[in-house]
Amino acid sequence: MKRNDKEQLVTELKDKIQGATALYYTDFTGLNVKRMTDLRRRLRKADVEYVVIKNTLALRAVNESGLVGERLKGPTGLVMAKDPVAAAKVLQDFAKANEKRPAVKGGMFEGKPLSIAQVDKLANMPSREQMLADLGASMQAPMAAFAGALNGLLYMFAGALDALHTQRESA
Numbered sequence: 001m002k003r004n005d006k007e008q009l010v011t012e013l014k015d016k017i018q019g020a021t022a023l024y025y026t027d028f029t030g031l032n033v034k035r036m037t038d039l040r041r042r043l044r045k046a047d048v049e050y051v052v053i054k055n056t057l058a059l060r061a062v063n064e065s066g067l068v069g070e071r072l073k074g075p076t077g078l079v080m081a082k083d084p085v086a087a088a089k090v091l092q093d094f095a096k097a098n099e100k101r102p103a104v105k106g107g108m109f110e111g112k113p114l115s116i117a118q119v120d121k122l123a124n125m126p127s128r129e130q131m132l133a134d135l136g137a138s139m140q141a142p143m144a145a146f147a148g149a150l151n152g153l154l155y156m157f158a159g160a161l162d163a164l165h166t167q168r169e170s171a
Helices: 003-018 033-045 055-064 084-097 116-124 128-170
Strands: 022-027 048-052 077-081 103-109 112-114
Touching: 003 048, 003 055, 003 077, 022 084, 033 048, 033 084, 048 084, 077 084, 084 103, 084 116, 103 116, 112 116
Parallel strands: none
Antiparallel strands: 022 077, 022 103, 048 077, 103 112
């Protein structure tokens, strides 16, 4: 590759990294072309970009984007995502089905480094929709209990009035 091509590649990658919320480093050793294509398809469906590039160029792009990149060793694929949870879930689900490949080496979230354990925690988080549903349910529960209590008081009052009415009629 010529120097100008490398510089252009680094610039394009830097722009993509700056537009992403999360960046994960993966080791794709052991994945054949069919599995790599399947992984790329799944990531694309989740609006995530996967790039395989030389480590020196990847490190240069990460550093130029204002982040402090870690030393990369071995074959590395960069996963750039706006939704860090969705990207981590896709990687984890794919790795479970394919003999723990690709292996996550680490990553970055909003400019801060992530360990492998932190990436796993992100992958195990519920989806945004699930968390919003849980929040709605937790907000609805006290209101439903309050409405039930008011309804019970209304029934008790109606029962007391009916008993009073029956007592006065018999007297």
